[in-house]
Amino acid sequence: MNVRSQISMVFHLDKCIGCHTCSIACKNIWTDRRGTEYMWWNNVETKPGTGYPAKWEDQEKFKGGWEKQNGKIRLKSTGKGRIVTNIFHNPHMPSMDDYYEPWTYDYQHLFNAPEGPDQPTAKPISMVTGDYIDIESGPNWDDDLGGSPVYGKNDPNLEGLTEEQKLQLFSIEQLVFFYFPRICNHCMNPACVASCPSGALYKRGEDGIVLVDQKRCRAWRSCIAACPYKKVFFNWFTGKSEKCILCYPRLETGQAPACFHSCVGRIRYLGVVLYDADRLEAVANLPKEQLIDGQRDLILDPTDEHVLEGARKNGIPDSVVKAAQESPVYQFVKVWKLALPPHIEFRTLPMLFYVPPMAPVMANRKNGALNSVSDNLFHDIDDARVPMRFLANLFGAGQEGKVAYALRKQKAVRWYRRAVTVGDVDLETAERMLREADCTIKEAMAIYELTSLCTFEQRFVIPPMYREKALEALRDPHEVKQSAGFGFLSGPRRGM
Numbered sequence: 001m002n003v004r005s006q007i008s009m010v011f012h013l014d015k016c017i018g019c020h021t022c023s024i025a026c027k028n029i030w031t032d033r034r035g036t037e038y039m040w041w042n043n044v045e046t047k048p049g050t051g052y053p054a055k056w057e058d059q060e061k062f063k064g065g066w067e068k069q070n071g072k073i074r075l076k077s078t079g080k081g082r083i084v085t086n087i088f089h090n091p092h093m094p095s096m097d098d099y100y101e102p103w104t105y106d107y108q109h110l111f112n113a114p115e116g117p118d119q120p121t122a123k124p125i126s127m128v129t130g131d132y133i134d135i136e137s138g139p140n141w142d143d144d145l146g147g148s149p150v151y152g153k154n155d156p157n158l159e160g161l162t163e164e165q166k167l168q169l170f171s172i173e174q175l176v177f178f179y180f181p182r183i184c185n186h187c188m189n190p191a192c193v194a195s196c197p198s199g200a201l202y203k204r205g206e207d208g209i210v211l212v213d214q215k216r217c218r219a220w221r222s223c224i225a226a227c228p229y230k231k232v233f234f235n236w237f238t239g240k241s242e243k244c245i246l247c248y249p250r251l252e253t254g255q256a257p258a259c260f261h262s263c264v265g266r267i268r269y270l271g272v273v274l275y276d277a278d279r280l281e282a283v284a285n286l287p288k289e290q291l292i293d294g295q296r297d298l299i300l301d302p303t304d305e306h307v308l309e310g311a312r313k314n315g316i317p318d319s320v321v322k323a324a325q326e327s328p329v330y331q332f333v334k335v336w337k338l339a340l341p342p343h344i345e346f347r348t349l350p351m352l353f354y355v356p357p358m359a360p361v362m363a364n365r366k367n368g369a370l371n372s373v374s375d376n377l378f379h380d381i382d383d384a385r386v387p388m389r390f391l392a393n394l395f396g397a398g399q400e401g402k403v404a405y406a407l408r409k410q411k412a413v414r415w416y417r418r419a420v421t422v423g424d425v426d427l428e429t430a431e432r433m434l435r436e437a438d439c440t441i442k443e444a445m446a447i448y449e450l451t452s453l454c455t456f457e458q459r460f461v462i463p464p465m466y467r468e469k470a471l472e473a474l475r476d477p478h479e480v481k482q483s484a485g486f487g488f489l490s491g492p493r494r495g496m
């Protein structure tokens with residue numbers, strides 16, 4: 001067992017109000033510079049929708065992530081061997097059309113326009129060419145447009161839905177959407193790291209944050225093609241790739257990343273998990289339907305004696321282990337099985353997990369409320385406004401059971417708390433619902449508290465950072481061979 005620690009995240013989608021505060025917090029700190037105008041390291045999408053860049057989930061188009069060939073996984077797009085053939089043009093790279101042409105407004109005209117019969121206007125100006133433009137798309141152009149034929153109907157997650165299910169999703173009286181905030185997933189098996197011919201991308205040994213070494217980046221842009229989540233961006237001004245750094249300077253001083261700190265809906269949780277790096281490659285190679293359980297199995301019980309011994313042997317400080325024991329992410333992902341990875345079939349093993357949204361999805365189509373009960377206590381999940389298949393394509397690698405499990409448990413907790421606090425539903429039925437949802441009363445209370453009553457300190461369990469003890473500080477990171485996503489797994493040098 002090779003125990004490693006990783007900072008990981010949970011976003012609780014039931015709580016996201018789509019306010020975009022997170023995106024603005026990030027933009028103001030990190031991408032308010034020349035060459036980064038079009039970059040949104042944090043963005044919030046409306047689902048169903050095409051997202052940013054448009055249709056990023058469509059790997060037929062972008063060829064991101066890993067694929068299995070002859071029993072082994074390999075990068076779908078640009079690997080070291082294949083970069084040469086695409087050196088001048090990679091047909092699968094997102095272009096400005098897929099993002100958007102960044103613009104500002106001619107504000108000066110408001111002040112300098114000559115006197116005339118009309119109010120002066122501030123026309124949009126391209127931040128690329130400086131010319132006046134007609135705005136045709138933007139980073140959240142499809143905001144709240146879940147039912148639109150242009151955006152909603154082009155969502156790649158609609159694959160496999162029957163015509164009846166699509167009708168259910170898009171008929172005007174029943175329109176439904178939910179928000180999907182996204183940042184880099186700081187994956188366990190990052191395709192971006194594996195694809196870089198210069199070894200400029202690396203995963204920090206002590207906490208798994210994925211970074212781009214700006215000095216080593218040679219503008220190959222293979223990371224941009226390889227990341228299936230399209231969370232690496234090219235700065236046209238500096239000629240280097242850039243991406244979310246999980247606000248590591250804030251983390252190192254004990255503060256949550258800006259998007260977490262500013263989140264109005266308090267949907268974001270951050271904590272350490274311990275995992276077994278020796279099994280990472282085997283898990284990334286599992287059949288698609290076993291990937292969710294495989295990744296969960298990789299995450300280790302931070303109270304287990306063998307794990308603690310392994311952590312000590314690998315030099316993981318006790319304070320980091322303690323943070324892992326208090327990690328909200330461990331509870332949501334491993335213990336409660338409420339949080340699921342997005343598109344794990346891309347095989348990068350993302351370390352950002354999502355609690356699938358219940359309220360917008362389940363507000364019953366026929367009764368318009370959550371509080372209906374029949375012999376089948378969970379009938380309104382089966383009859384959800386968003387077809388389970390859609391959610392399963394997004395969060396369950398196509399398996400509806402994984403998403404249904406999380407929604408059933410959420411409903412049972414909500415029902416139980418309603419019985420306790422409001423008293424307008426039957427406690428006995430609520431307890432039966434908990435049992436059928438594989439949830440004890442103790443667990444229901446813990447879920448309720450961490451979802452609804454959590455303090456700042458419970459949401460963000462940030463371990464003390466030990467940069468001076470980190471792998472990179474002990475050896476020249478440029479010597480680290482990063483031949484694959486597993487390349488960072490050589491482990492800390494014993495005895496150093």
Ligand code: SF4
Nearest residue numbers: 184185187191192227
């Ligand atoms: S592959 Fe994973 S770690 Fe790399 S940029 Fe994409 S989301 Fe982030």
Ligand code: SF4
Nearest residue numbers: 016019020022263265
């Ligand atoms: S700040 Fe929080 S609630 Fe608002 S859009 Fe971002 S993730 Fe959602």
